[in-house]
Amino acid sequence: MGERPGSAEIGHNGGPTMEAGFGFRKLAWTKARSALLPSLPLEVVRLRVTRAKRLGLPYQTYATIRATSGHDIVAFLFSGNALDLRPGQAVLAPSVTAHLDALGGQADRIGAIYAPTDPQAIAAAQPGLFEGLGRAPGFTATWRETREGVRALLAARGLPRDGVVLVAATSIERGWSSAAGLAGTIDRATFFATPPAA
Structure with missing residues (x-):
């Protein structure tokens, strides 16, 4: 008995079908997306370039996140590894x-700190540096535990998930972004490469 076209078969990963018209749909989507940026008024582009500099991000990175999420970046969520914290360490380099101090006023700074380090010890060691600190999902946390843990950190500050960008240092941490529905992820090395402009 034959299968219906596009129906799931053994070994099918549930991705998009490759049925007739796929190439045209991909071409149309790519052209529509690339046409978006050139159609922005010059003044809007200038404002966004300035905003990217104030956040310390390359313009292309900022523009991609903004175009993907549809929102401006209102906060950064830093993993303990992205902050280069060792177990039990409370003082940042x-x-x-x-870098985080220069970011102040441009976007909230939220820290997700791994046990055994106490988030309150970090707050005490760097007063006023973070708008929010909490416990990071453990390395053995389930997808659901990760989602709920990250969302709880943001909810404590009333932050919209699609306006928060994760700064991560490991592949496990990068998974937090999709689990919690964040605006995007930036690698630690990219984020700390350029300090925010005054």
């Missing part, structure tokens, strides 16, 4: 502190 001076370069990390300076």
Whole structure:
């Protein structure tokens, strides 16, 4: 008995079908997306370039996140690894502190800290540096536990998930973004490469 076209078969990963018209749909979507940026008024592009500099991000990175999420970046969520914290360490490196301090006022700074380090110890060691601190999902946390843990961190500050960008250092941490429905993910090295402009 034959299968219906597009129906799931053994070994099918549930991805998009490759049926007739796939190439045209992909071409049309790519053209529509690339046509978006050139159609922006010059003043809007200038404002966004300035905003990217104030966040310390390459313009292409900022523009991609904004185009994908449809919203501006209102906060960054930093994993403990992205902050370069070792177990039990509460004091951040001076370069990390300076970068986060320069970001102040441009976007909220939220830290997701791994046990055994106490998030309150980090708040006490760097007063006023973070708008929010909490416990990071454990490395053995389920997808659901990760989603709920990350969302709870943001809900405590009333932050919209699609306006928050994750700054991560490991592949496990990068999974937090899709689990919690965040605006996107930036690698630690990219984020800390350029300090925010004044």
